């Protein structure tokens with residue numbers, strides 16, 4: 590039986606970057622592409638137009654019978670008049686996260702030296718490179734804590750939310766952070782606010798415990814130890830800008846991860862370069878069940894013009910191979926091909942150096958041409 594991938598391209602630039610992504614994945618997989626079947630289904634605005642729902646029942650059932658979901662992006666002005674819970678993003682992504690218990694969001698942020706012009710930080714800060722994996726807990730914390738709401742009246746009227754974490758929620762994300770770091774630079778920085786919040790004192794204790802047990806197991810298996818340090822979230826927000834090269838894996842709860850992952854994403858230069866993976870607590874055969882998608886949205890203002898950068902979508906496909914199917918070698922070949930294409934000057938509009946004088950202006954290429962450049966660099 591081939592591995593089944595649900596392909597949900599969605600709206601705006603989704604279909605154009607997805608088609609390039611599938612083309613690159615097929616080329617990178619070579620003979621192994623016969624092991625996969627990619628099946629399309631409607632989602633987001635397209636789902637609303639075709640079936641009256643952002644997440645149609647047939648789409649959910651395809652996802653349930655698949656080993657992973659490759660997602661494009663959803664949303665656009667056409668559906669903005671709908672009530673919030675019927676809109677493409679809330680109506681499709683949130684139910685998928687809940688249904689599949691997608692508890693961990695991974696955002697790898699890499700800054701290529703060749704694209705330093707796209708990054709707002711000074712060159713001397715960026716010269717040591719940036720390669721950070723932001724790992725955000727996605728299904729717990731203050732966004733889901735109870736009670737949450739409003740009550741009272743007059744001067745006593747109030748709004749409230751609850752920050753809470755259970756041991757199992759911290760343990761599973763900490764375990765993933767340690768496993769991820771062990772395949773990278775063996776360093777986890779846990780972000781908390783243990784100087785103020787009880788839930789974060791508990792977070793820190795559980796993370797320390799988990800790292801101790803993990804490192805004892807590594808020692809027995811004669812594998813490398815993973816270093817752990819802790820930063821308060823306010824300090825972490827500063828350090829990411831002051832010395833981004835100091836980080837390997839950043840482990841965050843839901844609220845802090847939401848903010849820190851967006852802050853870190855600007856280091857990559859363009860949303861068009863940033864993939865993400867949301868992993869499920871359910872395993873699927875060789876790896877995690879997961880939903881893989883670009884960090885950006887449907888970019889409606891450039892949709893249909895073939896100027897969108899397909900790299901975030903292609904890197905999302907590489908993450909799918911690595912985390913759902915343990916195909917880390919093929920994933921690395923795709924990443925290297927992307928870096929080679931950039932090194933050789935391939936630029937979509939979002940990553941072109943616009944500060945150059947008109948005569949030296951970097952030539953920009955289309956979405957499809959970027960895919961072709963990347964395919965040429967696959968070794």
Ligand code: NAD
Pocket residue numbers: 602606661662663664665666678682860861862882884885886887888889890891896897898899901939
């Ligand atoms: P956006 O991410 O779509 O666009 C922000 C900026 O980044 C725009 O300038 C856009 O042109 C640029 N950009 C994004 N991806 C790019 C790419 N691949 N190549 C080149 N440039 C790229 O965010 P927005 O404008 O706030 O939202 C537009 C729509 O997308 C809204 O309907 C929003 O609800 C939706 N959205 C969807 C998701 C998702 O599907 N996960 C996430 C965020 C926003």
